[in-house]
Amino acid sequence: MRNSLQLDDQGRLRHFLCIEGLNYPLLTDILDTAESFAGVTEQSVKKVPLLRGKTIVNLFFEASTRTRTTFELAAKRLSADVLNINITQSSTVKGETLLDTLRNLEAMHIDMFVVRHADSGAAHFIASHVAPHVSVINAGDGRHAHPTQALLDMFTIRRVKGADFGRLRVAIVGDVLHSRVARSQIHALNLLNTGDIRIVAPRTLVPAHADALGVHVYHDLEAGIEGADVIIMLRLQRERMQGALLPSEHEYYELFGVTEEKLAAAGPDVTIMHPGPINRGVEMDSEVADGPRSVILEQVTHGIAVRMAVMSMAMHRREEARA
Amino acid sequence: MSNIDNITGLLDSMADELRQLLKQAGCDNPAMVGIHTGGVWIAEQLHRKLGLSEPLGSLDISFYRDDFTRIGMNPVVRPSQLPFSIDDRHIILVDDVLHTGRTIRAAMNELFDYGRPASILLATLVERDGRELPIQANVVGVHVRLSSTQHIKLLGPQPLTLEINETS
Numbered sequence: 001m002r003n004s005l006q007l008d009d010q011g012r013l014r015h016f017l018c019i020e021g022l023n024y025p026l027l028t029d030i031l032d033t034a035e036s037f038a039g040v041t042e043q044s045v046k047k048v049p050l051l052r053g054k055t056i057v058n059l060f061f062e063a064s065t066r067t068r069t070t071f072e073l074a075a076k077r078l079s080a081d082v083l084n085i086n087i088t089q090s091s092t093v094k095g096e097t098l099l100d101t102l103r104n105l106e107a108m109h110i111d112m113f114v115v116r117h118a119d120s121g122a123a124h125f126i127a128s129h130v131a132p133h134v135s136v137i138n139a140g141d142g143r144h145a146h147p148t149q150a151l152l153d154m155f156t157i158r159r160v161k162g163a164d165f166g167r168l169r170v171a172i173v174g175d176v177l178h179s180r181v182a183r184s185q186i187h188a189l190n191l192l193n194t195g196d197i198r199i200v201a202p203r204t205l206v207p208a209h210a211d212a213l214g215v216h217v218y219h220d221l222e223a224g225i226e227g228a229d230v231i232i233m234l235r236l237q238r239e240r241m242q243g244a245l246l247p248s249e250h251e252y253y254e255l256f257g258v259t260e261e262k263l264a265a266a267g268p269d270v271t272i273m274h275p276g277p278i279n280r281g282v283e284m285d286s287e288v289a290d291g292p293r294s295v296i297l298e299q300v301t302h303g304i305a306v307r308m309a310v311m312s313m314a315m316h317r318r319e320e321a322r323a
Numbered sequence: 324m325s326n327i328d329n330i331t332g333l334l335d336s337m338a339d340e341l342r343q344l345l346k347q348a349g350c351d352n353p354a355m356v357g358i359h360t361g362g363v364w365i366a367e368q369l370h371r372k373l374g375l376s377e378p379l380g381s382l383d384i385s386f387y388r389d390d391f392t393r394i395g396m397n398p399v400v401r402p403s404q405l406p407f408s409i410d411d412r413h414i415i416l417v418d419d420v421l422h423t424g425r426t427i428r429a430a431m432n433e434l435f436d437y438g439r440p441a442s443i444l445l446a447t448l449v450e451r452d453g454r455e456l457p458i459q460a461n462v463v464g465v466h467v468r469l470s471s472t473q474h475i476k477l478l479g480p481q482p483l484t485l486e487i488n489e490t491s
Contacts, residue, residue: 032399039402040386045436048386 013314015127015136018145019187034309051080054111061087061117074307120144135314150184152306165192173200174234200224204245222265233274258284327485333464338372350413356380361419361477380405387429409438419477421447424456
């Protein structure tokens, strides 16, 4: 069902909701297209006229700075008009239903919705109710998926380590339980045939049946990052935690916080990633976050090119359908 | 149409014509821009023959094409490189084949995003029929008459050859 919702009958992007349902050629096609847009964003004139005349709405039901800003910049660099709507302080507070909000925005002839919501499945719900010419991009839904973040991480790994994921050991460290980023990353890494995918976390922060995702689970940091080529840190999501999952942030840092000292266990050329925002002194030491092996800021830059690729690909299929 | 086999000869006469045109128009210090991919190959040759001092610029106009939505995404789009200021500059725009004129329209749009050139001269190796826009080249290597089912394509970069194909 997901498959048919986000792809058209020729297997091209219609919406972009999650990594599941994509295939290897489409995923690499998106990454290649993003590579082209990365060239554009490095030019002195950073704008191309691809989506001129289109209107894109950033529909954010949940706070975000980095994701919203990079989506906005991506849309602007494609020459689209962008509207940012922060629903937490808008009509749903007055009792309007999600569908009514949607219908009202559609009446304004919107071409694309970029949706972030605290509930898993929100983007799917919206995608299944929009008019046929409207595309929906998932910018994070609950604990379910954050597919553009996963793509920009794959883009970053590919740039640093090359396109052969088969020889890579990738360790995802931290709060996997609450992380939509981790779920999308694991699906993307699997799709790219990554040699060894590991998750490293305290027992309380690993989802049940994690092995079914095709990953190796570790509860000891140094064992989990041994020989790793890439370490992806996750933010500790205090706001989503219910109950006593962790004794204290300090104890978490002692056991799972990445420091230069502990990094000795990883491969010599290990690359450090984090989707942000970083809790310094909780997930990692500042020395690691700001060190030469960190590509955390490159990830942010790549986010723009990847989002330009996804937006233009989803939108152009629609254009063709209309012509 | 045997002269399409002598590309070196065509390039020599194009360079001569360009030299004269630039002299007549009093364009000193022009800058040359090739359109990816074939136009860059032709521009590299002309740039050397004319001994221009500015480095060669290149444009990939994929993101500017009006039929982009119909031909779909071309995943390999190289960044455009214009290593000089466009403002008040005499620009020699170079492409391999002038056909509908849409590529040239897109290239000029992209150039104007970078600045306001003093003038643009268009040089193409091949000029064929089938124009859909009011665009003409100032310097042409060879004029060919082809039916709408025939396509002419530049292969290269080493060696440069022109190939005519029939499509159904």
